[in-house]
Ligand SMILES: Nc1ncnc2c1ncn2[C@@H]1O[C@H](COP(=O)(O)OP(=O)(O)OP(=O)(O)O)[C@@H](O)[C@H]1O
């Protein structure tokens with residue numbers, strides 16, 4: 001109708017308010033990679049934002065803008081060059097079971113069965129084998145893989161592997177899920193199934209989620225808030241608050257004008273800054 | 279189905295060996311070589327069967343097997359531990375790299391006289407040579423395998439609450455198993471060769487020494503027995519290794 005003001009849901013980085021219940025606080029995080037061949041490469045430059053407890057945030061941006069790097073820094077797998085990340089108020093110094101990663105490449109332990117993979121976390125948490133198996137079986141039920149508990153990862157399809165990876169991470173009950181293009185390697189249909197499952201699971205206990213993706217629709221469908229990044233050096237370009245009602249049903253969203261407008265607005269923004277591959 | 283395929287490939291693999299044996303037999307039957315120099319396979323295998331009940335022969339074979347096993351086991355334990363530690367700690371890697379670079383290409387057999395002088399004629403010198411020769415392929419394969427382990431496997435374990443040291447000795451070690459076993463297989467073959475060599479050079483017992491003594495006395499039939507025995511032992515060990523590998527590597531992608 002009034003094409004000029006189609007962005008009622010858009011926020012700007014400078015207008016984001018600090019809420020008392022911020023679970024993740026990212027303050028001026030920069031990452032410089034020292035590569036022997038190409039010299040210094042600034043992957044992230046002064047990234048700052050907070051994520052409130054229970055929020056589902058997505059990070060969108062062109063390839064190579066540092067989305068994975070940012071997630072790895074929050075996970076404690078990679079050190080920031082400068083700046084700080086705090087989780088529940090405490091600075092991140094390494095990996096911890098409060099932050100559970102889910103990778104695009106699944107990264108399942110090939111020598112463990114499906115059940116063994118999912119039991120791994122609970123066992124590290126000090127549960128007995130029977131307790132860990134019980135916990136693992138609950139989660140396998142949640143991701144509809146009960147029948148496959150004695151399979152090895154190589155015997156599963158991509159979608160099943162990613163379900164196992166999600167169950168393995170959920171099994172040690174992290175407060176925060178760090179998901180790096182978890183559905184990127186899957187076909188469109190499987191991807192949609194898993195998005196629905198992820199939302200269902202998220203609706204149960206409302207974990208805090210940082211979700212990296214290339215798909216605008218996926219980000220809008222899943223998130224409370226979307227950070228769009230720019231390329232080299234990686235910066236936050238714009239923040240979108242997704243005020244769509246939950247629980248979300250794909251068929252309803254697809255005909256929802258607010259959903260459509262947000263997808264279009266983000267697509268437009270991302271078209272403006274094609275990755276300059278030089 | 280899989281059993282049948284295995285049987286077919288077993289028969290196919292046996293064909294060239296049968297052909298070689300037949301050629302050997304033909305050469306002897308046609309008297310192309312004097313029987314005193316090249317005894318017929320029939321004679322050789324008849325003697326081998328007789329020796330299979332001979333206590334002295336079995337003792338010699340046992341001695342060789344013992345040296346081979348102990349040397350190989352020490353090489354595996356040392357090679358895997360150093361390789362894994364070097365992959366996990368920059369300090370260990372910095373410390374070990376120059377030593378390994380210097381020692382790996384040294385022909386270890388050249389050290390054998392020194393081993394004999396220091397360790398004596400008995401087991402120790404032979405075992406030391408086996409360790410020296412089998413160690414490096416195992417160490418290098420372990421290091422390379424461990425260094426190439428997908429970091430996300432380690433991250434997944436670390437995030438679940440495992441300590442760095444625990445990750446190294448459970449996740450990294452297991453993920454590097456295909457590479458470690460490849461190195462160990464090479465180490466095992468080298469150990470078979472080297473133990474025999476060492477016994478041939480200086481020894482009072484073992485299969486290698488039997489061969490040298492038979493050769494000195496022009497007992498050509500007896501010369502063949504240690505060779506065939508060590509070959510059969512090698513085949514047997516390789517088969518045992520395959521069974522072990524298959525059990526350990528369950529879940530991993532098929533090895534080429
Ligand atoms: N270990 C590394 N050493 C050197 N440079 C790196 C390393 N890891 C990433 N980079 C560089 O940092 C930049 C950001 O990489 P990153 O993987 O975080 O991007 P990304 O946004 O996740 O990309 P994609 O969407 O393709 O996954 C890239 O330019 C990449 O070349």
Ligand SMILES: [Mg+2]
Pocket residue numbers: 067068069180
């Ligand atoms: Mg990435």
